[in-house]
Amino acid sequence: MKNIGLVVAYRGDAFAGWQIQKNAETVEGDLKQAVEAVTGERVTIYGAGRTDAGVHARGQRANFKTASRIPPDRFAYALNAHLPEAVRVMQSFEVPVAFHSRYDAKGKCYTYRIYRGPIADPLTADFSWQVSYSLDVDKMRAAAADAVGTHDFKSFQAAGSSAKTSVRRVDRIDFAEDGPMLIIRYIGTGFLYNMVRILTGTLVAIGSGKFAPDAMAGIIAAKDRNAAGVTAPAKGLELTRVYYTK
Amino acid sequence: MKNIGLVVAYRGDAFAGWQIQKNAETVEGDLKQAVEAVTGERVTIYGAGRTDAGVHARGQRANFKTASRIPPDRFAYALNAHLPEAVRVMQSFEVPVAFHSRYDAKGKCYTYRIYRGPIADPLTADFSWQVSYSLDVDKMRAAAADAVGTHDFKSFQAAGSSAKTSVRRVDRIDFAEDGPMLIIRYIGTGFLYNMVRILTGTLVAIGSGKFAPDAMAGIIAAKDRNAAGVTAPAKGLELTRVYYTK
Numbered sequence: 001m002k003n004i005g006l007v008v009a010y011r012g013d014a015f016a017g018w019q020i021q022k023n024a025e026t027v028e029g030d031l032k033q034a035v036e037a038v039t040g041e042r043v044t045i046y047g048a049g050r051t052d053a054g055v056h057a058r059g060q061r062a063n064f065k066t067a068s069r070i071p072p073d074r075f076a077y078a079l080n081a082h083l084p085e086a087v088r089v090m091q092s093f094e095v096p097v098a099f100h101s102r103y104d105a106k107g108k109c110y111t112y113r114i115y116r117g118p119i120a121d122p123l124t125a126d127f128s129w130q131v132s133y134s135l136d137v138d139k140m141r142a143a144a145a146d147a148v149g150t151h152d153f154k155s156f157q158a159a160g161s162s163a164k165t166s167v168r169r170v171d172r173i174d175f176a177e178d179g180p181m182l183i184i185r186y187i188g189t190g191f192l193y194n195m196v197r198i199l200t201g202t203l204v205a206i207g208s209g210k211f212a213p214d215a216m217a218g219i220i221a222a223k224d225r226n227a228a229g230v231t232a233p234a235k236g237l238e239l240t241r242v243y244y245t246k
Numbered sequence: 247m248k249n250i251g252l253v254v255a256y257r258g259d260a261f262a263g264w265q266i267q268k269n270a271e272t273v274e275g276d277l278k279q280a281v282e283a284v285t286g287e288r289v290t291i292y293g294a295g296r297t298d299a300g301v302h303a304r305g306q307r308a309n310f311k312t313a314s315r316i317p318p319d320r321f322a323y324a325l326n327a328h329l330p331e332a333v334r335v336m337q338s339f340e341v342p343v344a345f346h347s348r349y350d351a352k353g354k355c356y357t358y359r360i361y362r363g364p365i366a367d368p369l370t371a372d373f374s375w376q377v378s379y380s381l382d383v384d385k386m387r388a389a390a391a392d393a394v395g396t397h398d399f400k401s402f403q404a405a406g407s408s409a410k411t412s413v414r415r416v417d418r419i420d421f422a423e424d425g426p427m428l429i430i431r432y433i434g435t436g437f438l439y440n441m442v443r444i445l446t447g448t449l450v451a452i453g454s455g456k457f458a459p460d461a462m463a464g465i466i467a468a469k470d471r472n473a474a475g476v477t478a479p480a481k482g483l484e485l486t487r488v489y490y491t492k
Binding site: 009010011056058076077085086087088089090118120121122123125127238 | 255256369
């Protein structure tokens with residue numbers, strides 16, 4: 001048996017999220033069907049993490065085991081022939097037999113895009129959150145620095161989450177601007193369910209003046225979802241990369 | 247009567263081009279309907295230029311005359327309420343009564359995006375031309391410099407075009423790279439029908455080695471559409487800006 005690793009990109013708006021479901025199209029479900037069509041085997045797809053409905057991915061990672069003799073680097077092309085255009089296997093390669101996309105992940109990079117302007121730009125509307133009010137990026141940057149580090153991020157966890165601990169380490173939160181687009185890049189060892197979207201909603205509340213510029217430390221300390229800002233829309237979020245080496 | 251100027255953005259894949267047609271959805275047709283719904287008047291929409299089916303716009307310009315007392319800057323919001331999401335009036339403002347979006351245009355900026363890679367990225371596939379073979383950007387840049395200036399661009403004009411003269415001035419062709427994306431920006435006083443797409447197809451043929459690195463001058467001199475490269479796909483092209491001052 002070979003273990004095949006995949007880099008997967010997809011448009012979140014075309015799927016009911018990553019995780020396989022009955023009666024809904026999911027990325028994992030489509031990938032499983034494609035691998036089974038190509039190999040003639042029953043397989044399990046191991047993904048690096050679940051993305052919600054609407055969340056895009058540029059560098060999602062997955063793996064599956066197969067006895068197929070298809071060369072590992074050709075799986076990308078073979079699978080794409082069985083997948084809708086909204087998802088593409090960008091690369092395929094052999095990984096060690098013990099490799100697991102989720103358990104071996106050392107960190108992740110997410111990108112959140114905010115379009116600043118009174119009217120949503122139709123060319124970027126599917127990939128960004130349109131915010132009409134003005135944002136003080138310097139205040140957002142300072143607040144983000146307060147979130148970097150190892151903290152209990154319980155305030156930034158969606159209600160009903162089953163994670164054993166809400167302590168996570170955020171290594172960096174970087175800001176970039178491209179005209180009206182504000183791009184926030186989050187890098188960390190792991191993120192709770194909805195954590196990036198709630199962090200973004202909180203940073204926007206600070207940037208707009210709804211929350212005080214120094215509110216971040218208190219929101220973290222509160223360990224209460226109600227202390228943080230709104231959950232930013234899924235369509236602005238992209239899983240950019242999964243790291244396997246430190 | 248007031249003359250109202252508009253900045254219009256749209257997804258080219260949602261329309262059968264700019265120009266109004268019977269039995270097909272067009273940007274001009276949708277705008278005319280929206281203005282008529284808002285003002286209760288019959289109007290003519292004057293656009294800065296026709297874009298083909300599939301060509302996107304970020305900064306198309308248009309104007310129309312109206313006796314409506316709606317404040318000029320509010321038209322954007324009023325019109326957007328009557329338009330599909332694939333087209334947005336980004337700004338509206340009063341312009342001099344003699345202003346004409348097309349006849350007063352001094353120049354245009356078009357952006358062409360080429361995604362370099364073996365597999366199309368689903369997040370950018372609707373806005374770029376995917377090219378699998380490798381491109382020598384330095385050769386493309388040198389060839390582009392040979393196209394800058396005032397030339398008879400007959401070789402870069404779609405067959406059946408009715409323009410009186412095929413002499414045009416290209417002021418700049420700039421290249422930028424963003425990872426796998428190669429972004430070519432064309433600025434000029436005017437462009438023939440399909441000219442930017444045929445220039446791009448020709449630059450790609452030079453970058454890939456299909457045409458010699460110094461082929462551009464000879465292709466221009468040939469004044470023959472068959473001498474130039476393919477017409478690059480519409481979906482990679484965006485009308486970025488129309489200039490009214492020099």
